Amino acid sequence: MTQYFTEERSAEAVNGCMGETTDPRIREVMACLVKHLHAFAKEINLTQAEWQVGIDFLTKTGQICSGERQEFILLSDTLGFSMLVDAINNRRPPGATENTVFGPFHVDGAPIRSMGDTISLDGKGESCLYQGRVIDLDGRPVEGARIDVWSDNADGFYDVQQPEFQPKWNNRGIFATGADGSYSFIGIKPVSYPIPDDGPVGQMLNRLGRHPYRPAHMHYLVTAAGFQKLVTHTFVGDDPYLGSDTVFGVKTSLIAPFEPATNGRTQWQSTFDFVLTPG
Template identity: 70%
Template sequence: MTGFFSEDTSVETVNARMGADIDPRMAEVFAAVIKHTHALVKEIGLTQAEWEQVIGFLTATGQICSDERQEFILLSDVMGLSMLVDAINNRRPEAATENTVLGPFHVAGAPERAMGETISLDGKGESCLFEGRVLDLDGQPIEGARIDVWSDNADGFYDVQQPEVQPKWNNRGVFTTGADGAYAFRGIKPVSYPIPDDGPVGKLLAALGRHPYRPAHIHFIVTAPGFDTLVTHTFAGEDDYLTSDAVFGVKQSLVAPYERREDGAETTWRSPFDFSLTRV
């Protein structure tokens, strides 16, 4: 090894420049990044013009980021990387409810609500009763489980996206289970919606012939003392985008039934779903 750069020895030359006393995990991760990115460039014969396009895309992605918008997270999502990292870090027994991505619209401090109370404050959408139980892997109810829930409104927007339009805490709430592990609350039947596609990531999706839509879903964070935290969604079973979710968040086990009910002139729904938690 001479220390001089060549196409054949590019990986070894770059990785050899790392110091001897750096963090071992940093060294492992960076060495793998260099190995695989250099291999990609060599495999596809990346041109100078194409590399300039890549740099321009990453620059534009950073420039559009703000306190309200994180375009790099969006890029991670549409590449399936967010879901892959989530899957690797949340491996669970087969009987446990599966994790999926948190998403960008969770807000800490949602109001505590009584069981059966509604989270829908704007009066829009088709009413839906969400109910089920929080159980351990032996099927025993978990008392004191906290269920933090949030969803979009009937127009496909979260309250934080429309602070001047929607009431604060619209379609959000926290519920705590009793001895029977049961939960119940009223919300609305969620609707599918597009992720923000007016920036670089949206242009990338269009260039790839992909749509920006997420299938209808409702978010849950379920916590209980002595159990792993569950971050997940349940998805409306008949949604057109279940198998083409823009961020790859759908898992088959998280597709929930939505039972239609006719209540006079009003259409209402019921969506039953049990959550199974793993012990720490």
């Protein structure tokens, strides 16, 4: 039966046009998207001028994207949508280390280093010993866990943002746990930094009265046979932006201790255990 378009039944008219052979999951996703998009416009009585602003915003967001910059991911992050999708897809049992956003600055192929090695290559920043264990939910050590780590430098930039200034693989490395599941490496105490805010997303944050800063954190990607992949950060506990992370990535369980070091090698030390969930 033909479903003519009316304001009252606009979503039904659009969704009624889908073909009978449409993939069931695509049908479900698109029907729900159309339903909520139309409900949004009706709820706020969206004007044509406002929708044109929205179209212009999305157009400029696409135009600024490049091989090095993904403004749509930035938009998803700052709307909290990336964290919501991450939470839905990484529900974990009590006691397991929580996931958080992957971020745009991971690079495949970082060098494999020996336990205790230094990942900071530019000589900047306050040195920090990172240590702990990778264990399962029962506290047993996980041997052969692969720990991929990366962070910004003391100026708040990742090496890929400053290839002409920073050494390649600065503040990056991959480590593998032994039989006791322990890990250790020397990096720097990370600093807070702003996300790129010179584009449409930055303009949006400004109009909303929001800052562009992320609290200081160290990135981890932990993988091990038989366990779920863990993508997470540890956050510096006294950072002023912990309660207002512009991408909403902070979780209480991921705030780690950063204490004055007693090892005679570094200025700081941070101990954190990663608890993996069976795959």
